[in-house]
Structure formats: structure tokens, C-alpha cells
Amino acid sequence: MPTHQMIDLERVPEKAFLVAVDTGDDAGWSAEDSLAELANLAVTAGADVVGAEWQNRRHVDPNWYVGKGKAEELAAAKRETGFDVLVADDELSPGQQRALEELLKVKVIDRSRLILDIFALHAQTHEGRLQVELAQLEYQLPRLTRLWTHLSRTGGGIGTRGPGESQLETDRRIVRTRISKMKERVEQVRQQRATAARGRDRRLWPTVGIVGYTNAGKSTLLNALVGSEAAKAEDKLFATLDPTSRQVKLGDGQIAIVTDTVGFIHKLPHQLVEAFRATLDEVNRADVLIEVVDAADPHFEEHRTTVQTVLDELGAGDKPRLVAFNKADLLDRAARNGTLPAPAIAGSVFVSALTGYGMDTLRAEIAALLASLWVDVDVALPYTVGELLARVRERGTIELEYRERDVRVRGRVAPSLAGELEAAAGRWAASLGEAADEVVAAAR
Secondary structure (H helix, E strand, O other): OOOOOOOHHHHHHEEEEEEEOOOOOOOOOOHHHHHHHHHHHHHHHHOEEEEEEEEEEEOOOOOOOOOOOHHHHEEEEEEEOOEEEEEOOOOOHHHHHHHHHHOOOOOOEHHHHHHHHHHHHHOHHHHHHHHHHHHHHHHHHHHHHHHHHHHHHHOOOOOOHHHHHHHHOOOEEEEEEHHHHHHHHHHHHHHHHHHHHHHHHHOOEEEEEEEEEOOOHHHHHHHHHHHHOOOOOOOOOOOOOOEEEEEEEEEOEEEEEEEOOOOOOOOOOOOHHHHHHHHHHHHHHOEEEEEEEEEOOOHHHHHHHHHHHHHHHHHHOOOOEEEEOHHHOOOHHHHHHOOOOEEEEEEEEEOOOOOOOOOOHHHHHHHHHHOOEEEEEEEEEEOHHHHHHHHHHHHHEEEEOOOEEEEEEEEOHHHHHHHHHOOOOOOOHHHHHHHHHHHHHHHO
């Protein structure tokens, strides 16, 4: 009897062909460089990249993205390579997408849709899936008519994961309603995160946010600081979507809460920045930032520009920052065998999160940066605020002078604690004033 073998079609990788237009407007990025990164994205999404083309033009073609002649060359490349998905390096208009699909008779997606697809692939938690679905729906809304047609023809695969497949029979009104509901749920996540953050503030541990380009080693750095596998660390783009917060000992008994956040990337879709704002609020709430830079990447300067752009968009561009030039083990023998201490120069540290090189220096620099933000206080507090005084002793460098009616607190503390001390001292002074007024009134 003949044996029948089941073939898992889902595991057959799609053949992707990449295309880009170099207008010269993207400082530091050539089309070839950007396509190399796009190829990594496509592989992360599960594709087999079979070719790439780019074109130098003053502007992208409003109808075809590339010029008509280059579009016809893509048709020839399809016959040669058999690609079944075309990936453009820039966000396509619905018209550009439609024109290329009709010419090539294949699925056409753009860089934004590819990144959204990777996020859908990697979203593990309820929060992550909520935020990805919101971003996908907002991306899909202006492309709704064409989306249904090409999805029904291609039957899934890269660029079609997430809500699209379950929404094929909906119309714009239903999708808008869905977006509205998703925004409400994401806002609930934001409020829950704010509540958790207030709880951390109450304990008055300083907070540190880890930011950086995707795959720079942020999760590996958090694990090295903690000394355990606190965060998922993989050699993949966007391996971490959900922020991970852990306690880190910085020395002298000082503890900080360090949070690993989602990585940034060149041409990050604005829908993702908006949808993940609840998660990225962790960056805004942090007292200081650690910017992780892949020192071995020849484009790290361009990566830093991208990170700065996103931080500016989040309102955190001017936040106090340390730069951790990571993957030093790929550049320096000392970082591989630990024979010399890591230098700290002008707010930056040379480290290897993989080998542990420079981590003690980084901890010391974090502690010093946090301490530099502390402010001077000299206040009088009543004995009744014992819990506050206990936290001041634990978290500040202060002297306590116990007097007949109150305690004088002098020294340096974190800004948030200083505000709490000033408020308590104000209430105490006001109560003393009221008591004095009552004595005077009674004497009359």
C-alpha cells in the first residue's frame, strides 16, 4: 500500500524579494544598508530571501514606488526566482501596493507591515497581543479594501498574522469600533502600569530604563546586571516585546529597579510607537536611562540617531543617560578574558553583557548617576511620621537630629523623596502655626 506523508504547508518558507528606493534623504543609510536590515527582518518573520533590488531616484514613484521600468524588472526577477512575496523597504500607499500586486500577481507588503508581523509573531503576553493588534488594525484601516482581496488570494503567511485573518468579513465601521475598544483596553493596561509604578515610587527605589536598537543586547545586559535569566535573550530582532523589571544591587546596599523595554529600529512604524506607548511609558517613568549600543555594529551611530528620534517622540530625549557600548568581547581581547578593568569615559562604559566584562563599572556608574540627581534637604518633621523617617534613613544620605518636638532631617535624598519631605514639613509647620494661634486666642 502506498504511504501517504503529511506535509506541513505552514513550515514551507515564503520566498521573499526585497526592493528599496534610495532618494538620498536618509542620512547615514544607503539603500543597500537598509535592505540588509530588511533581509534580517524578513528572515525573522520566517521568509527565505531570494533576491533584492534597489533604485536611485530623486523621489519615490507615486504610482509604483519604484519606476515603471524597475517594476517590469521585478516581474522578470519573479520569473527567475519564483518569489511569492515582495517586501518594500518603505511604507507603501494603498495605490502603490495595488499597482505592484496587479503587475506581479503576488502579495506585496512593506517594511511597516513586516515589522508588525514580527511583533504579532513574538507577542506572548495578553498585554503584548493587545498592543500589537491595535497597531495592526490602525495600519490596516486605510488599506481595508485591498487587504481583504490579497489575503483571500494568498491564504496567510508573512504579513497576514494577527487580527487580519479573523477580520476578513468586516467593514470599516466594525474595524473602527474594534480600534476604539482596543484603545480602551490598552489604556487600562497603561493605568495598571501607572498604579504599579506608584507602588515602586512608594518604596522609593530608583528606576532605570534600558533602551536601545533592537538586538543590541538589552535583555542580555539586564540578565548580567541581575545575575540570572531575568529576561528572554535571543539573537533575534524584537525578541523582547514585554518589559521586564527586576531589582538590581548597585553596591553599598543600594537597589534600583531596572526595566528592559522593546527595541527600536530604523523606520519604526508610528502605529507601533502609539500602540506600545503604555509599555514605553516605562521609559518616561525611569529616573535614568541606560542606552545599550552594539559597539561591533558598523552602523551604531545611525542606530543611536534612531534611538534618539524615538526617545524624543516619547518625550524622554533629555533624560539623564548612561551609554553602555556592548559586545566589547567582539572587539577587545581584554573584554573576552577580563584581564583589565573596563573604562568609564564621559558617561559611557565599554561592556560585554555576555562575558560580564565591565558590569561592575556599569553598576558603579549607574549608582553615581542616580546619586548626582539627589537634592539637599533641611526640614523639621514630627515624630508621628515614623514610616517616612524610616524610608529616609533607608534611601538617603542624611543626619537626624532628635529634638524636643520634632526631628531635623539634613542631607541628600532622591527628588521624589525630597518632595515628600517638603510636603510633610509644610504640614507640620502649618500645624504648629495653628497651635500657636490657638494659644494666643485662649490667652485673650
